[in-house]
Amino acid sequence: MTRLAPADDINTRTSILATGARVMRTEGEALLLFAASLDERFVQAVETMYAVKGRIIMSGMGKSGHIAAKIAATLASTGTPAQFVHPAEASHGDLGMITRDDVVVMLSNSGETSELSDIIAHTRRFAIPLIGVASRPDSTLLKAADIALVLPAAPEACAIGMAPTTSTTMTLALGDALAVAIMEKRGFQPSDFKTYHPGGKLGAQLLSVSALMHTGDALPLIAEDTPMGEALLVMTAKSFGVVGIVDAHGKLSGIITDGDLRRNMDGLMSHTAAQVMHKGPLSVRPDALAAEALGVMNDKKITCLFVVDDDRAPVGLIHIHDCLRAGVA
Known part of the structure; x- marks a missing residue:
């Protein structure tokens, strides 16, 4: 049986609990702020993604890339064809995965991630709709995007205010919000969900x-x-x-x-x-x-x-x- 390391003293335990609660409150407050800031651009993003003839191409670098991959999986599992394209790999041949029938959703907290430039240029060259998600309205990404979704100014939850925490939580929640809005617009039903989740516990619960x-x-x-x-x-x-x-x-x-x-x-x-x-x-x-x-x-x-x-x-x-x-x- 694994032995768990005990807290050194009551002060250490209290400090750890306080840190956990502070992080959750910080991120929760940011989500409430984000929800209140949604506007017509969110509607445009949903309509554009809903009308896609090809696939939703999700992309991002680093932590944003991990979030983008998760959003792609959520979209695909709820009836919207989607895939993740790594921006660095795109520069070495994977741009061919992105067609004129697709919609690109690109994530970057700063909006200045250099590895994104080739995909941005590709979408502009072939008139592929680009939805940008970043925290800086005047960033390269959001200036180039057809639809700019701006993350509200909110502090990161870490003590030094630098590790992607609040920003990635907001981006993940935005992806869920987009997926669910498209799902509801499509009239997605439990029987449809079963089609995309045939295996495991969830598939069993949806068996007819x-x-x-x-x-x-x-x-x-x-x-x-x-x-x-x-x-x-x-x-x-x-x-x-x-x-x-x-x-x-x-x-x-x-x-x-x-x-x-x-x-x-x-x-x-x-x-x-x-x-x-x-x-x-x-x-x-x-x-x-x-x-x-x-x-x-x-x-x-x-x-x-x-x-x-x-x-x-x-x-x-x-x-x-x-x-x-x-x-x-």
Whole structure:
């Protein structure tokens, strides 16, 4: 087990906590200032990025480059094609990645980063829209940009006021604000999000019932007038511990579970399915999230749900084990 170094004394601990709180307050205050300063240029940036025919090209050097790469990933994951182009690599051939159909978003706290010059010149030469983000309105970057997004004057959070802290936090938040505004303008839905996040925990949470449900011959279904002897055979053969009952119109009218069998042991084999079934069983739609179905099963302490269409005709069955195997929790 890793041994953690203890604080030397109470004064050291208090000092560390005070530093952490000061940094967060400094950056939080800067974000509030930035939010209040957003204007028509932010709207223009969103509209320009939304209308892009090609890709959003994010670029920046150093810390700004790391932020730019993260923003590119956020845009791509929310339905806006985007990629990061390193400004130094652009000068050695990667300018070919930037086309006339693209929009370039360039980040630089000072706006004077020399490595950005070749990309700036490239956008001007081929009339590629350039959105600049910097803290100095009169900087080379913002003067060249079609849309200039100015970071408000705010102190860096470090003790010497030089390490990129507040400035990178504001730039990152700006990227999130742009991505979310474009996302909402596009009407991005959870089903769209699933397309770009098929793997991992997030992908599992966005799985639909239709992706996990059993269909066709696997479904344990019988008619209302089916003798219980036959019902038991179907229930055993399908191995779900339940059997669904459909009426003359093919709609799900009831369900028989192990509990229903125990409650009707007296004369069970003389009954029909309709006489034993639990009427109006819980069900779920195929387009519902599997997480929603799992929540119902956990809440009602049941192990499966029939999946029905708009007319309550059974089209599938989802079992709690299907959800757990897929990582839905």
